[in-house]
Amino acid sequence: MELVVRTVTRPELDKAVEVEEKAMKGSGYLRDVSELFLSDEVGPLLGAYKDGEELVGIAKYTVLADHTAWLETLRVAPEYQRQGVGRRLYEEFQKLSREKGVESMAMYTGLKNIPSYSLARVFGLDTAGRYREYQLDLAGVAMPADAGDFRPVGEDEAVELLMALKEKYEGFVIFNRTFMRINEPVIRQLAKEGKVLRDEATGSVMAFGNRFLEKRSVQIAMMGGDYDKCIAWAVKVGLEKGVPQVVTEVPLDDEALGQVFVDHGFKAAAELQVMSGPAC
Numbered sequence: 001m002e003l004v005v006r007t008v009t010r011p012e013l014d015k016a017v018e019v020e021e022k023a024m025k026g027s028g029y030l031r032d033v034s035e036l037f038l039s040d041e042v043g044p045l046l047g048a049y050k051d052g053e054e055l056v057g058i059a060k061y062t063v064l065a066d067h068t069a070w071l072e073t074l075r076v077a078p079e080y081q082r083q084g085v086g087r088r089l090y091e092e093f094q095k096l097s098r099e100k101g102v103e104s105m106a107m108y109t110g111l112k113n114i115p116s117y118s119l120a121r122v123f124g125l126d127t128a129g130r131y132r133e134y135q136l137d138l139a140g141v142a143m144p145a146d147a148g149d150f151r152p153v154g155e156d157e158a159v160e161l162l163m164a165l166k167e168k169y170e171g172f173v174i175f176n177r178t179f180m181r182i183n184e185p186v187i188r189q190l191a192k193e194g195k196v197l198r199d200e201a202t203g204s205v206m207a208f209g210n211r212f213l214e215k216r217s218v219q220i221a222m223m224g225g226d227y228d229k230c231i232a233w234a235v236k237v238g239l240e241k242g243v244p245q246v247v248t249e250v251p252l253d254d255e256a257l258g259q260v261f262v263d264h265g266f267k268a269a270a271e272l273q274v275m276s277g278p279a280c
């Protein structure tokens with residue numbers, strides 16, 4: 001199969017969504033993040049075109065705050081899988097990384113997604129962490145009486161607060177399944193976006209908010225201190241925003257932290273792994 005890889009243009013969005021829906025059996029999100037993806041001037045939404053015409057695969061190249069390439073939304077139409085389309089898109093990622101001087105890359109996939117894991121291994125990525133997602137369905141949940149008073153902190157304080165939780169979270173802060181290494185550039189960026197919060201009365205801290213898909217959930221990316229207060233805050237904001245869920249990722253081996261969420265009514269959902277390695 002002759003493949004051409006180039007940037008997906010705005011008028012081709014429906015075709016890209018079609019590829020995603022076929023590959024993910026309806027559980028995609030591309031349409032909802034398309035504005036962010038298509039307006040990203042740093043990393044393109046790539047399309048693989050059979051004979052230069054039919055769109056058969058897509059993948060978004062994103063550069064995170066610490067200059068890691070984040071490979072996301074990689075989808076190949078089922079009838080074209082196992083014919084080298086994913087490989088071709090990875091090669092394009094490597095080329096982009098060389099051009100931009102990006103030295104490391106990462107992606108996530110389900111713990112049981114053998115095709116995605118195997119393809120990442122071909123390109124030298126390896127498992128860097130395993131996490132379980134927990135989801136709280138907000139339908140019928142009452143507004144918490146005392147959710148504390150979490151407020152955004154400045155960059156320096158954010159670095160100090162989140163670095164202290166780095167080990168607990170096994171090195172990654174995760175918003176909307178975007179796994180970012182816990183380091184200074186990432187934390188400073190989160191603080192700039194108002195996503196590092198502290199409750200003065202209890203000294204509790206959270207990385208909280210969304211990277212995208214704001215209508216689907218609020219995300220507890222990290223929390224420390226009084227867990228009840230942190231979760232109450234997330235529930236409060238979720239209810240105020242009218243989103244259906246609070247979502248969080250917990251290191252797979254941290255059963256105690258997982259239990260905290262279960263005790264608050266969260267249900268264990270997907271098991272995910274983040275994979276990382278050299279970018280080219």
Ligand SMILES: CC(C)(COP(=O)(O)OP(=O)(O)OC[C@H]1O[C@@H](n2cnc3c(N)ncnc32)[C@H](O)[C@@H]1OP(=O)(O)O)[C@@H](O)C(=O)NCCC(=O)NCCS
Pocket residue numbers: 023024073074075076077080081082083084085086087088108109110113114115116118119120122
């Ligand atoms: C994961 C996915 C993108 C792979 O794309 P693809 O075009 O089928 O992959 P390629 O044909 O380029 O495969 C390249 C190599 O990856 C590995 N690989 C791909 N699919 C595999 C499978 N089903 N089982 C084992 N290894 C596999 C192999 O090493 C393969 O090389 P080979 O065919 O010479 O043995 C595709 O299966 C897909 O879209 N899946 C649904 C969406 C998804 O899971 N996306 C991942 C992000 S969560």
